[in-house]
Amino acid sequence: KNQVEQSPQSLIILEGKNCTLQCNYTVSPFSNLRWYKQDTGRGPVSLTIMTFSENTKSNGRYTATLDADTKQSSLHITASQLSDSASYICVVSDRGSTLGRLYFGRGTQLTVWP
């Protein structure tokens, strides 16, 4: 069964600290993996996208890694800011259909405290 599991479910850190969010998936055949940021009451916004051959991708203070062999990804946030408080969703796409089926994780709820 194609699944995407994220951990931790929620995380509280102090402003300025770093953190790492985890994503494990069983989606096959794998096409790509995206990390989205969803602010409360808003729609998700894409942060990074990685294909099978990419190991790391950065977007400002966000760095995503991908290990396609172990089917794991992480999102590292450096020097956190209050505006980083949001839900971070891991989304994996398969190659098995024309639609490019997306599998969503439940997200990690990050809260950054001053």
Add this chain to the structure above:
Amino acid sequence: EADIYQTPRYLVIGTGKKITLECSQTMGHDKMYWYQQDPGMELHLIHYSYGVNSTEKGDLSSESTVSRIRTEHFPLTLESARPSHTSQYLCASSFGGLAGINQETQYFGPGTRLLVL
């Protein structure tokens, strides 16, 4: 910033009422989607469209219906709202061409939070 809009943003309505959630995008995207999301849960695809006059049901069974008469417009309708329909509804769109992977990225609207009493 994605040019995809949803109205209303919040809706409180009584059981049995008919409602239509609006979604419009100005990016010329062929593919459009409707997702349902409950708090702390993953997004579930309920409808999608490859283009004008194309609509398909998604993975999650839904009593809602959709239409795609114009490329930019993808409204979702509930004929008779029930408390079980209370949820957040997210509309998204993506480029439908055969080009690279980045064009498959889905751009989401801000969502409509629906409460059925």
